Amino acid sequence: MTKRIVIIQGHPDPAGHHLLHAMADAYAEGASAAGREVRRIEVAKLEFPLLRTQEDFETGASPPGLRPSQEDMRWAEHWVFLFPLWHGMMPAMLKGFLEHIFRPGFAMEYKEGGCPKRLLAGRSARIVVTMGMPVLLYRWYFGAYGVRGFERSMLSFAGIKPIRESFFGLSFADEKKRSHWIDEMRKHGRRGD
Ligand SMILES: Cc1cc2nc3c(=O)[nH]c(=O)nc-3n(C[C@H](O)[C@H](O)[C@H](O)COP(=O)(O)O)c2cc1C
Numbered sequence: 493m494t495k496r497i498v499i500i501q502g503h504p505d506p507a508g509h510h511l512l513h514a515m516a517d518a519y520a521e522g523a524s525a526a527g528r529e530v531r532r533i534e535v536a537k538l539e540f541p542l543l544r545t546q547e548d549f550e551t552g553a554s555p556p557g558l559r560p561s562q563e564d565m566r567w568a569e570h571w572v573f574l575f576p577l578w579h580g581m582m583p584a585m586l587k588g589f590l591e592h593i594f595r596p597g598f599a600m601e602y603k604e605g606g607c608p609k610r611l612l613a614g615r616s617a618r619i620v621v622t623m624g625m626p627v628l629l630y631r632w633y634f635g636a637y638g639v640r641g642f643e644r645s646m647l648s649f650a651g652i653k654p655i656r657e658s659f660f661g662l663s664f665a666d667e668k669k670r671s672h673w674i675d676e677m678r679k680h681g682r683r684g685d
Pocket of ligand 1: 621
């Protein structure tokens, strides 16, 4: 049973109050009510520069403002990412955050001439995405490419499995539907998945 969960809020608006914030709160409530330990990361409230060079990636240290997040992610057995779909992908702020977090020694251990070792095995993830378009269009016409890239080149590459998805298309969503989706997140929190 998943005990330790970190919820990573990737909406770039630090003011909160979006559907994704209500979903994150509901997930956290459900998980805590079921006796799980929950930590939360609000990427929009963190201070960090963008990563600029491979040299910094390989030999530099994470910005001080991101070290607690890296610790929380290492601590957790289950990661829940939430973000709005921006141009078919995650918003740049979340990508910028993850480029620092996924430095060598955190997700992968690189060996000269050998295959990199996956350091995140044993963890699982859920990716929660809201989008303007209908979900079917994103899945079938666009092949969910931005989320697939995230899953394949960052999460499963580093050993995370299973990776579950919750996609929500807002184009035809009324209040009733939104509150149903929030309840759905509470259930996932209770189950720790
Ligand atoms: C910069 C930007 C790019 C967006 N790109 C897409 C997109 O490619 N596909 C899509 O379905 N919705 C897109 N949207 C709509 C957002 O996904 C949608 O508004 C968001 O999930 C709802 O969250 P919010 O209104 O709480 O921010 C975009 C919105 C913004 C601001």
